[in-house]
Amino acid sequence: MQVFSVEQGTVIPLDRPNVDTDAIIPKQFLKSIQRSGFGPNLFDEWRYLDLGEPGQSCQGRPLNKEFVLNLPRYQGGTILLARENFGCGSSREHAVWALDDFGIRVVIAPSFADIFFSNTSKNGILAIKLDEQVVDNLFEQVVANDGYQLTVNLAEQTITLPDGSVINFEIDAFKKHCLLNGLDDIGLTLQHKQDIQSYEENRQQQSPWLFS
Numbered sequence: 599m600q601v602f603s604v605e606q607g608t609v610i611p612l613d614r615p616n617v618d619t620d621a622i623i624p625k626q627f628l629k630s631i632q633r634s635g636f637g638p639n640l641f642d643e644w645r646y647l648d649l650g651e652p653g654q655s656c657q658g659r660p661l662n663k664e665f666v667l668n669l670p671r672y673q674g675g676t677i678l679l680a681r682e683n684f685g686c687g688s689s690r691e692h693a694v695w696a697l698d699d700f701g702i703r704v705v706i707a708p709s710f711a712d713i714f715f716s717n718t719s720k721n722g723i724l725a726i727k728l729d730e731q732v733v734d735n736l737f738e739q740v741v742a743n744d745g746y747q748l749t750v751n752l753a754e755q756t757i758t759l760p761d762g763s764v765i766n767f768e769i770d771a772f773k774k775h776c777l778l779n780g781l782d783d784i785g786l787t788l789q790h791k792q793d794i795q796s797y798e799e800n801r802q803q804q805s806p807w808l809f810s
Contacts, residue, residue, distance in 0.1 A: 599720075599721065599722045599776075599780045599781065599782040600722040600780055601722075601777075601778065601779065601780035602703065602722060602723075602724055602752055602777040602778065602780075603751075603752060603753065603778065604749065604750065604751045604752070604753075605676060605677065605703045605704050605724070605749070605750045606747060606748070606749040606750075607674075607675060607676030607677045607703065607704070607747060607748070608672060608674060608675040608676065608677070608745060608746065608747050609672075609675060609677045609678075609679050609736070609740045609746050609747065609748055610666055610667065610672045610675035610677065610678050610679065610702075611666060611672075611679045611737050611740045611741060612666055612678060612679065612680045612681070613666075613681065613737060614680075614681055615681040615682050615683060616681075616682070616683045616684075616686055617680060617681070617683075617684050617685070617686070618685070618686045618687030618688075619685060619686070619687040619688050619689070619690050619692075619693040619711075619714065620687055620688065621641060621643065621644065621687075622640065622641060622685070622693040622696060622697065623636055623639060623640065623642070623690065623692045623693050623695075623696040624639070624642050624643055624650070626650070626651060626652060627639050627642070627650075627652055627692065627696075628690060628692055629652055630652065630692075633695045633698075633699075633721075634695075634699055635699065636692060636695050636696035636699045636700075637696060637698075637699030637700035637701070638656040639656065639696065640667070640696040640697060640699070640700045641665070641667060644662060644665050644667075645661065645662060645665050645667055645668060646659045646660060646661060646662060647659075647660040647661065647662055648660055671744050671745065674701075675701075675702075676701055676702060676703045676704065677702070677703065677704040677705075677706065677747075677748055677750065678697070678702050678704070678705045678706070679706050679707070679733065679736055679737060679740060680705060680706065680707040681707060681708065681733070682707065682708045682709045682730065683709055683710070683711060684705065684707040684709070684710050684711070684714070685710050685711040685713075685714025685715065685717075686711040686714070687711070689713040689714075689717075691717050691721070693714060693717070694714065694717045694718055694720075694721045694723060695721065697723060698721055698722060698723055702723065703722075703723060703724065703750075704723070704724045704725075704726065704748075704750050705718065705723060705724070705725045705726070706725075706726045706728055706733065706736070706757075707725070707726075707727065707728075707733065708727065708728065708729065708730040708733050709727060710725055710727065719773040719776060719777055720776075720782050721782065722777065722780070722782075724750065724752060724769075724777060726750070726757070726767045726769070727767070727768070728765065728767060732765060739759070743760070746760065747760060748760075752769075752774060752777060752778060753778065755767055755768070755769060755774075
């Protein structure tokens, strides 16, 4: 998993509450269990004017020119600003994979669905909960200023605005540790690789009939 330290990037404002995982990555794309390749289909039904299918090239597909991801001013953005209850609906981890593959490194919202929120840190994305009024103010600033950027520092738990003002945010200590060190569930397990190998070797000596 990619290490998260500091992210400075353009903010993409998705001004819709209750964005569910089927909107983030529609159900037809769940056939794949690969973690990559979902970026072109992020918000597929909002982003394009036709129906997307797995394996279909997105080059040349008709774009919804009014959807925020298609607006030139937000191209290359890495910080997604959202409304309350982001990531609700089904528990598909593909939703986080699609955000990550698109290049989103931070999602800021007043609240998140629990399972989605858990999946973000396990896949290298920092999800930040801020007060609704703070999020409202950020939406106003992003819309009013082209190329609006934030700098998110995980170690210091700060968000620095273009004017130099700072917003502090809270994060669970364990999630912070995993993100700073690029540790997903597999990475955490592999930290105990030697202990696991020793256990397996001892187990095989103590009960050889189990391995015959």
